[in-house]
Amino acid sequence: MLFKDILIEMQEQDISISEPQGFQAYAKTNNVSANTAASISIDSFKKLPKVLKQSNVMVLRLGSRPKDNQTYFSLVKTINVQDFFFDDESLFGKLKPELFLPNVSIRSLYAFQLLPKVTETSVVNLAIASGLMAEALNLEDDKTIVVPATGQSTFTFNFKPLANENIVLQHINGQVEIDAVFVAKRDGKEHLFVVEAKHGDKFDSLAKHKLLYPSLSLLQKIPSSMPIVPVYLRSMKTDKGINFFVAECSRIVNQQDELYSLDMLRPCKVQALHLANY
Template identity: 60%
Template sequence: MIYVPRIESLNQSDNIVSEPESFKAYSEAALGKALEPWPHISIDSVQKLRPELKQANMMVLRLGSRPKSKGSFFSLIKAKHSYSDFFFVDDKLFSALTPELFLPDVSIRSLFPFQLLPKVTETSVVNLALASGLLPHALGVEKSDSLLIPATGQSVFTFEFRPRSDSDATLLHQQGQVEIDAVFVAKRDNKESLFIVEAKHGDKFDSLAKHKLLYPILSLLPKIPASMPIIPVYLRSIKTATGIDFFIAECPAVNKDNQSALTLDSLSPFKTHAFHLANY
């Protein structure tokens, strides 16, 4: 029960977040041995959230590093309602949807390489969804003669954010690694828009921690023109006997004018779509 001491101290206070601290230092003081941080503070699904945090209705977030301190920092956050406030839960988002067959209007040649891959990854799923036209269709972007090619990568970023919409409490993510599954530009409603996609692939519904989408948004926001909207997208793909089901959840657009209203718990989809791509 790694987090019990910090849970108890946070519950005894009026704060909604615990003071950021080194996980290695904390685990050594709490358990008598320093643990590796990533399995415990880098949580990407509900299944990986420790039982004591679920019971306490809390979430743990990794917060990068700090000068003159070793290891990754973390903080606990009290949920307003439930720990699920901090996750996209597939059953709630997609269970009522029946995937509609999507027939690509691109050449067989452009999609043939995807049929050769023995194993589908998150990166290849995003590329397939774009190359086939499935994702642009779902997101309502204008058709273009040029191919939509997503950028992907990882780097270290620093930013501040509010974990809860009902509080002004902020957390600093400092010089921490952020992975970006895919980002691409397309025109929608006659305006150039930036789409940030977090993709997960598997054989069944699961969940996704919201910070996996929030962190890329906040990492890229300072570099994006104020007039360009950012559309956060969660893409869940599931392999079936006949192909791949794509479940797409789109969150409201963000830009520099309304970024102050963006909080971890308020990052919620307002549109969902489901399509089936056969023979992949």
């Protein structure tokens, strides 16, 4: 069984975080046939292997290492493994989406009405172009439409999987996808908003590293005076339009020797808005 020997070793040594190791070599040594992405790139709670759920253990992808093309990973044991995920039902289940009326021209949003299928990228762009995102995040009024950047690349950064542990993990030259990032002013100060978006027809969950990794990837590239605001956007298509559920997390700031942990990434504000006829 995949990861079983590591779990036994962690229990025998009474440790919470396993030593990072290459997944391909680990699978070969243990005669296990497993897909790398499906095994260690977990983006929702339902995709976490059963043996890890039962042990309250999360698996984290940690990039590669010099002169080694393998993808590294580590297991992290906690009291409740769901602390590593945003649970939609807990966050948004009691919210009733309020109708949002765009204050931009019909012309600027017309193209979105022509799309036969909504994608996560188009949903983010629609939320921003319509002014819905600005409403949810209390951004200062700006007559120009913000154009978000998106993409993927390899990044290196350090983080703590658990706030109460002194162990630091290194994510080295690992691929990180960024759904959307944009700059906007709030309370008279420029902020960098990093958005992780998920679209579907029902609530699900999101692994917190899917939002923390992009934030830490960009943190080292911006001025220390500019905070990062991680934002989880869950959208759901309805018969009358699209419901947008927005969870804003506490700011991340570039302070010397400051290390952020996955289990401390928590929403500080949630809101639900409905955009009709899309």
